[in-house]
Amino acid sequence: MKKKIINPWQWQDKRSYVQAVEVKNVESTLYISGQTAINADGISSNEDMETQLNQALQNLEQVISKAGYECKDIVRLNIYTTSKAELWPHFHIFQDWIAKHNIKQTLTLLEVKSLFETLKVELEATLVK
Numbered sequence: 691m692k693k694k695i696i697n698p699w700q701w702q703d704k705r706s707y708v709q710a711v712e713v714k715n716v717e718s719t720l721y722i723s724g725q726t727a728i729n730a731d732g733i734s735s736n737e738d739m740e741t742q743l744n745q746a747l748q749n750l751e752q753v754i755s756k757a758g759y760e761c762k763d764i765v766r767l768n769i770y771t772t773s774k775a776e777l778w779p780h781f782h783i784f785q786d787w788i789a790k791h792n793i794k795q796t797l798t799l800l801e802v803k804s805l806f807e808t809l810k811v812e813l814e815a816t817l818v819k
Contacts, residue, residue, distance in 0.1 A: 691713060691714070691715050691716050691717055691818060691819055692713070692714045692715050693711055693712070693713055693765070693794070693818075694711070694712040694713075694714075695708045695710070695711060695794050696708070696709055696710035696711070696712060697709050697710075705797075706784065706785040706788045706789070706797070707767075707788075707795060707796060707797035708794050708795065708796060709796070710796060711765045711766075711794065711795065711796055713765060713818050716818045716819070717818075717819050718818070718819055719816065719817070719818050720754075720757050720759055720763070720815075720816070720817040720818075721815075721816055722750065722753050722754070722757075722814065722815040722816070722817070723814065724768075724770065724812035724813060724814040725746050725747075725749040725750040725753060725812065725813045725814075725815075726742070726745075726746050726749065726805065726806065726809045726811065726812045726813075727741065727742035727743075727745035727746050727749070727809060727810075727811070728745075728749070728809070729745075734806060734807040734808050734809055735808065735809065736808040738776075739771075739773070739776040739777055739779075739780055739810050739811065740779075740780045740783065742809065742810045742811050743777070743780050743783055743784065743811050744783060746811055746812065746813050747783070747784070747787050747813065750813050750815060754815075754817065757817075759817045759819060760791075760819075761791035761793055762791050762792050762793055763817040763818060763819050764791075764793050764795045764815050764816070764817050765795055765796065765816055765817065765818050766795060766796050766797075766815065766816035767793075767795045767796070767797050767798075767813065767814070767815050767816075768797075768798045768799075768800065768813070768814040768815075769784075769797070769798070769799045769800070769811065769812070769813055769814075770800050770801075770802050770805060770811070770812040770813075770814070771799070771800070771801055771802070771810060771811045771812075772801070772802060772803070772804060772805055772809075772810045772811075773801065773810065774799070774801045776810065777810075777811060795815075
């Protein structure tokens with residue numbers, strides 16, 4: 691697999707994403723459903739945004755690992771949140787996670803009216819290898 695990052699500008703670097711990723715010679719593609727702060731027993735979290743973001747990232751990592759991929763294989767990541775205002779103070783958690791795994795992904799952040807039950811943040815990913 692060969693990845694090419696396309697960034698006509700540099701400002702997006704501080705926001706932990708890239709403008710485009712071209713992928714050639716792909717062995718396989720993995721599409722991951724939105725991962726949230728739902729525990730192993732299927733119970734949705736009613737904790738704060740920081741706690742939910744950490745749990746959603748852990749759940750995303752677990753699915754990636756179970757599928758035989760690595761976090762660095764992420765090429766597209768969508769973030770859905772019920773409150774950008776609640777998410778922003780904790781966005782560094784996401785950015786640190788991106789840097790830790792050397793991920794270069796496209797990104798869309800959407801504020802939505804609601805998510806399932808008591809959830810505040812959801813992460814949807816596409817990976818290639």
